[in-house]
Every structure is written in C-alpha cells, then in structure tokens.
Amino acid sequence: MNGKGGMENRKQIVLVDANLFTREVLQKIIESIEDVRLDSFETIDDAVLGEIVKLDPQVVILNLDPDPESLLDFAGQLNRVLRDGALVVTAADMTPELIRRAMRQGAREFFPQPYNGDEVKLALASLMALQRSSPRTQTHAGQVVTLFGAKGGVGATTLTTNLAVSLAQEVQEEVIVLDLNLQFGNDALFLNLKSKYSIFDVAKNISDLDPALLKKTLPHHATGVTLLPSPFRFEDAESINAAHISRILQLLREHYDWILIDSHPYFNEVSIQALDDSDRILLLSILDLPTIFNTRRCLELFAKMGYSREKVLLVLNRYLSYEGADLPEMEQLLQYPVYARIPNQDFNSTVGCINQGIPITLKMPNAKMSQAIVELRDLLTGQGAGKERPGPGRSGFLGLWKK
Ligand SMILES: Nc1ncnc2c1ncn2[C@@H]1O[C@H](COP(=O)(O)OP(=O)(O)OP(=O)(O)O)[C@@H](O)[C@H]1O
Ligand SMILES: [Mg+2]
Incomplete structure (x- = not known):
C-alpha cells in the first residue's frame, strides 16, 4: 500500500480547480518543481474523490472558487479520505472567515491569488518535507x-x-x-x-x-x-x-x-x-x-x-x-x-x-x-x-x- 515501486522519491500533487486560468498558472509553477507528478481535475464528485484516494497524493490543492460553500464541504470530505496528504486551499477572496472555516475542514496552507511562484514552491517543498519525516507516512499500526x-x-x-x-x-x-x-x-x-x-x-x-x-x-x-x-x-x-x-x-x-x-x-x-x-x-x-x-x-x-x-x-x-x-x-x-x-x-x-x-x-x-x-x-x-x-x-x- 505504501510502496510505490521505483517512484518513492516522486511526489504526487493533485490540483482541483474549475477555473482554467488559475489552474494553468498553478500547473506551470508546479511543473517547474523537480520530481513532482501533478494530476489536475476540473470538477469534483465522488468519482474524482475515488481517483484522488488512489493517487495517494502528498498535497492536494483545492480552489474554493466559484462556490466556496459547497467546496468547503468537499474540502472536509477530501481531508478525511487523504491518508497522509496535506490539504491546501486557495480562493480569489481569502477572507479571514473563509480561512477559519477552511482550517476547520483540515486545510493546512492557503495560497493567496494572484500566485507568487516562489512562495508556492517554498510552501509545497516544506509540506512535502514534513511528510517525509512524518511517521504517518509509514503503515499505521493501529x-x-x-x-x-x-x-x-x-x-x-x-x-x-x-x-x-x-x-x-x-x-x-x-x-x-x-x-x-x-x-x-x-x-x-x-x-x-x-x-x-x-x-x-x-x-x-x-x-x-x-x-x-x-x-x-x-x-x-x-x-x-x-x-x-x-x-x-x-x-x-x-x-x-x-x-x-x-x-x-x-x-x-x-x-x-x-x-x-x-x-x-x-x-x-x-x-x-x-x-x-x-x-x-x-x-x-x-x-x-x-x-x-x-x-x-x-x-x-x-x-x-x-x-x-x-x-x-x-x-x-x-x-x-x-x-x-x-x-x-x-x-x-x-x-x-x-x-x-x-x-x-x-x-x-x-x-x-x-x-x-x-x-x-x-x-x-x-x-x-x-x-x-x-x-x-x-x-x-x-x-x-x-x-x-x-x-x-x-x-x-x-x-x-x-x-
Ligand atoms: N454513565 C452513564 N450515566 C447514565 N446513563 C448511562 C451511562 N452510560 C450509559 N447510560 C445509558 O444506559 C443506556 C444503555 O447504554 P448503551 O446502549 O450504551 O448500552 P450497551 O451496553 O451498548 O447496551 P446493549 O447491550 O443493548 O448494546 C442508555 O440509555 C444510556 O444513555
Ligand atoms: Mg450497544
């Protein structure tokens, strides 16, 4: 379950964003990071949730636009099914209220828009480094x-x-x-x-x-x-x-x-x-x-x-x-x-x-x-x-x- 064959060093990131423009901007930034595999999804439904679980990503980035209300619910669901992955959210208008609510759903990081490439890369690197040292990446021994x-x-x-x-x-x-x-x-x-x-x-x-x-x-x-x-x-x-x-x-x-x-x-x-x-x-x-x-x-x-x-x-x-x-x-x-x-x-x-x-x-x-x-x-x-x-x-x- 944990072993990924020869790909252990390859990090998996998932991006869920319905907006073509912001999705492409973020894709470009992430693709410039070495040893990272990126999968993007436009829509969110049970099938996508299943696919994300299968990818077992280190980081999932979710754009809460255009419908933060229902996407916050989805963020909660996502966070519960992620094994070790960190949830990151972004929105054009990240009000303190929205940040608080996203945190309650398990978000660990927020990317303000417009994206700052260096900051995004730094945040992703530190999230992924954290995962490597985390005992949670090992098999649970419940x-x-x-x-x-x-x-x-x-x-x-x-x-x-x-x-x-x-x-x-x-x-x-x-x-x-x-x-x-x-x-x-x-x-x-x-x-x-x-x-x-x-x-x-x-x-x-x-x-x-x-x-x-x-x-x-x-x-x-x-x-x-x-x-x-x-x-x-x-x-x-x-x-x-x-x-x-x-x-x-x-x-x-x-x-x-x-x-x-x-x-x-x-x-x-x-x-x-x-x-x-x-x-x-x-x-x-x-x-x-x-x-x-x-x-x-x-x-x-x-x-x-x-x-x-x-x-x-x-x-x-x-x-x-x-x-x-x-x-x-x-x-x-x-x-x-x-x-x-x-x-x-x-x-x-x-x-x-x-x-x-x-x-x-x-x-x-x-x-x-x-x-x-x-x-x-x-x-x-x-x-x-x-x-x-x-x-x-x-x-x-x-x-x-x-x-
Ligand atoms: N500490 C407590 N103080 C007061 N009432 C309690 C306490 N613990 C349990 N009860 C009450 O006892 C009743 C039986 O509880 P519960 O259904 O949890 O028992 P159970 O052992 O699971 O029963 P069963 O064998 O039918 O599965 C419930 O009405 C519950 O509210
Ligand atoms: Mg009982």
Missing part, C-alpha cells in the same frame, strides 16, 4: 480496543462512540468504530451516520477489498471518526465468522490508528476472535449484583484465556458518588483493580444525546460523565505510560471454544 459489557445495557455503545469522537478530536489520528453487536448494533444511530455498506459487505468481499476505497465509502462523523456498521439484516449476522474478523482487524490496523470495537455482551466465535486480537479490552461493569457476578465470571474467563492484567481493564460505568466508599471492597471482591470510573449521568441528558445522535462529550463537554470519558481516553493514549502495548492474545481461548 491499536484495537474492545469494549465488552459484562451484561447488556451497561453502556458499551455509549462509551465506544464517545471515546471514538474524543480520540479523533484530541489525537488527530485515524479512528474507526467497528460495530460488532452484529444483530442489534446501533453505533450508527448514536453517531447519526448512515451507511450504504456494513461489515457484512466487507466480509463478503474480504479477499479483494481495496482499503482506500473502503475508507472513502464508509461514513465519517464530523470529528473524522469512521464507522463500520453492523449488518442491516439479522440473517446477515450469521455469515460473519472468526476468520473474517481476524482479517478485517488486520486490515484496519494498517489503515487506522485506533480501532474501537463495540462488542455484544456474550461469547461466541466472533466476539472471542475480536477479544483475542485486541490490544486492550475495556470490561464494562456497573455496580449491581447480577453485573458484578458476571464481571467476576468474565475476569476468570479472561485469565483462563491467557489475557494479561494490562490487557483487560475494568471500567465501572454509571458510578454513583456514594458508592465511592465501596470501591476498595469492590476491588477486593473481584480481586481486580478498577481502571476507570464513569459517573452516572441524569437520564434526560444521556437519552437526549442518544436521540439526537450527538455523543455527550460533544454536546455537554462539561458534564461529569464527559470529563470522565476524556480522562479515560487520556489513560488509553498513555502519554508515556503504558507505551509498551501487550500484543494480541495469541494464547487465546478460541481453539478450545470451537471444539
């Missing part, structure tokens, strides 16, 4: 984190979607949510995203899947999070097996930095494969007797599966402050440390957010629950601590399970 409820309804979907958007906002890395609640998945609703394709289509075409095209076709949240939804029909869930999961995760690791899996809360070959292949598992629990009982059983099973304590992280959701005193008792009972606690939020706020399809960390960033999710995200990203990731649990239980 982290797989599975959120597994010790019981249904403990908040797996809520926490998956909120962690995903807050990760995407904070780390500026590629985040994908994989909805593995194959029959009743609802991450798409929580994120208010519609998709033409689901994991069923991906599994069906797994042997000749084009990851760049996949990235383009899956829906993106405004924060940049990509979603791979669960199947649309119940019966399609049946055809997805452990081998599909394994291959899909392998592929996603190469193209995303974070793969968050919203798992269904029971063990079968699909969920166990996801757990085996995960770097970390957030085991979600709440403090009621049946869930505590299940949590204990899950922890025992994970230990049998050979998962380390660094891999399995216990998260208490819907935590009430008066239960604080019970925490050591709880840890004693479960013989397991609590990694994080997410407070209980009032019903109106949480359900309101779900019904509007806006994660609470975005809608109510100051809510205690949102702050706790952000803290959990910071724990996961590590900032030094926990850097050496436990590898996927090769010693998994799957073989045993399948017998």
Whole structure:
C-alpha cells in the first residue's frame, strides 16, 4: 500500500480547480518543481474523490472558487479520505472567515491569488518535507480496543462512540468504530451516520477489498471518526465468522490508528476472535449484583484465556458518588483493580444525546460523565505510560471454544 515501486522519491500533487486560468498558472509553477507528478481535475464528485484516494497524493490543492460553500464541504470530505496528504486551499477572496472555516475542514496552507511562484514552491517543498519525516507516512499500526459489557445495557455503545469522537478530536489520528453487536448494533444511530455498506459487505468481499476505497465509502462523523456498521439484516449476522474478523482487524490496523470495537455482551466465535486480537479490552461493569457476578465470571474467563492484567481493564460505568466508599471492597471482591470510573449521568441528558445522535462529550463537554470519558481516553493514549502495548492474545481461548 505504501510502496510505490521505483517512484518513492516522486511526489504526487493533485490540483482541483474549475477555473482554467488559475489552474494553468498553478500547473506551470508546479511543473517547474523537480520530481513532482501533478494530476489536475476540473470538477469534483465522488468519482474524482475515488481517483484522488488512489493517487495517494502528498498535497492536494483545492480552489474554493466559484462556490466556496459547497467546496468547503468537499474540502472536509477530501481531508478525511487523504491518508497522509496535506490539504491546501486557495480562493480569489481569502477572507479571514473563509480561512477559519477552511482550517476547520483540515486545510493546512492557503495560497493567496494572484500566485507568487516562489512562495508556492517554498510552501509545497516544506509540506512535502514534513511528510517525509512524518511517521504517518509509514503503515499505521493501529491499536484495537474492545469494549465488552459484562451484561447488556451497561453502556458499551455509549462509551465506544464517545471515546471514538474524543480520540479523533484530541489525537488527530485515524479512528474507526467497528460495530460488532452484529444483530442489534446501533453505533450508527448514536453517531447519526448512515451507511450504504456494513461489515457484512466487507466480509463478503474480504479477499479483494481495496482499503482506500473502503475508507472513502464508509461514513465519517464530523470529528473524522469512521464507522463500520453492523449488518442491516439479522440473517446477515450469521455469515460473519472468526476468520473474517481476524482479517478485517488486520486490515484496519494498517489503515487506522485506533480501532474501537463495540462488542455484544456474550461469547461466541466472533466476539472471542475480536477479544483475542485486541490490544486492550475495556470490561464494562456497573455496580449491581447480577453485573458484578458476571464481571467476576468474565475476569476468570479472561485469565483462563491467557489475557494479561494490562490487557483487560475494568471500567465501572454509571458510578454513583456514594458508592465511592465501596470501591476498595469492590476491588477486593473481584480481586481486580478498577481502571476507570464513569459517573452516572441524569437520564434526560444521556437519552437526549442518544436521540439526537450527538455523543455527550460533544454536546455537554462539561458534564461529569464527559470529563470522565476524556480522562479515560487520556489513560488509553498513555502519554508515556503504558507505551509498551501487550500484543494480541495469541494464547487465546478460541481453539478450545470451537471444539
Ligand atoms: N454513565 C452513564 N450515566 C447514565 N446513563 C448511562 C451511562 N452510560 C450509559 N447510560 C445509558 O444506559 C443506556 C444503555 O447504554 P448503551 O446502549 O450504551 O448500552 P450497551 O451496553 O451498548 O447496551 P446493549 O447491550 O443493548 O448494546 C442508555 O440509555 C444510556 O444513555
Ligand atoms: Mg450497544
């Protein structure tokens, strides 16, 4: 995917400009730069987006004229599907307002018009040099984190979607949510995203899947999070097996930095494969007797599966402050440390957010629950601590399970 044969040193630039005059001026400037390949497009549509993804350019220059409103939208889409490329915009009238909005869509640089050839060349050279030293130009080595409820309804979907958007906002890395609640998945609703394709289509075409095209076709949240939804029909869930999961995760690791899996809360070959292949598992629990009982059983099973304590992280959701005193008792009972606690939020706020399809960390960033999710995200990203990731649990239980 990254290798370009003998062309590694050749830089690819793409120019999208509907105006023949400005396009030709810029073409001339760029053609005078050595070792650069330039492809130009006049129009913008899904087909062009697909072609740009295939070219995997270092820089894309987009002229926002004649219709900055719709072209800004396109700029956002473009930025989300570019692997490592930098987005540059230009317009005859670059007002501060337009610059601000373009920045929000991910633009890294602005070329004022009329173009100054030397400045354009200098800016392109520095953007392309930046790319060379950027670790993002290497294959991603995404982290797989599975959120597994010790019981249904403990908040797996809520926490998956909120962690995903807050990760995407904070780390500026590629985040994908994989909805593995194959029959009743609802991450798409929580994120208010519609998709033409689901994991069923991906599994069906797994042997000749084009990851760049996949990235383009899956829906993106405004924060940049990509979603791979669960199947649309119940019966399609049946055809997805452990081998599909394994291959899909392998592929996603190469193209995303974070793969968050919203798992269904029971063990079968699909969920166990996801757990085996995960770097970390957030085991979600709440403090009621049946869930505590299940949590204990899950922890025992994970230990049998050979998962380390660094891999399995216990998260208490819907935590009430008066239960604080019970925490050591709880840890004693479960013989397991609590990694994080997410407070209980009032019903109106949480359900309101779900019904509007806006994660609470975005809608109510100051809510205690949102702050706790952000803290959990910071724990996961590590900032030094926990850097050496436990590898996927090769010693998994799957073989045993399948017998
Ligand atoms: N910290 C919290 N405070 C208050 N309510 C919460 C909290 N976390 C989740 N909820 C609520 O719990 C309900 C179930 O959440 P969610 O759908 O995320 O659970 P789930 O584990 O994905 O369920 P399922 O097993 O059905 O997939 C939702 O109404 C959600 O708003
Ligand atoms: Mg759910």
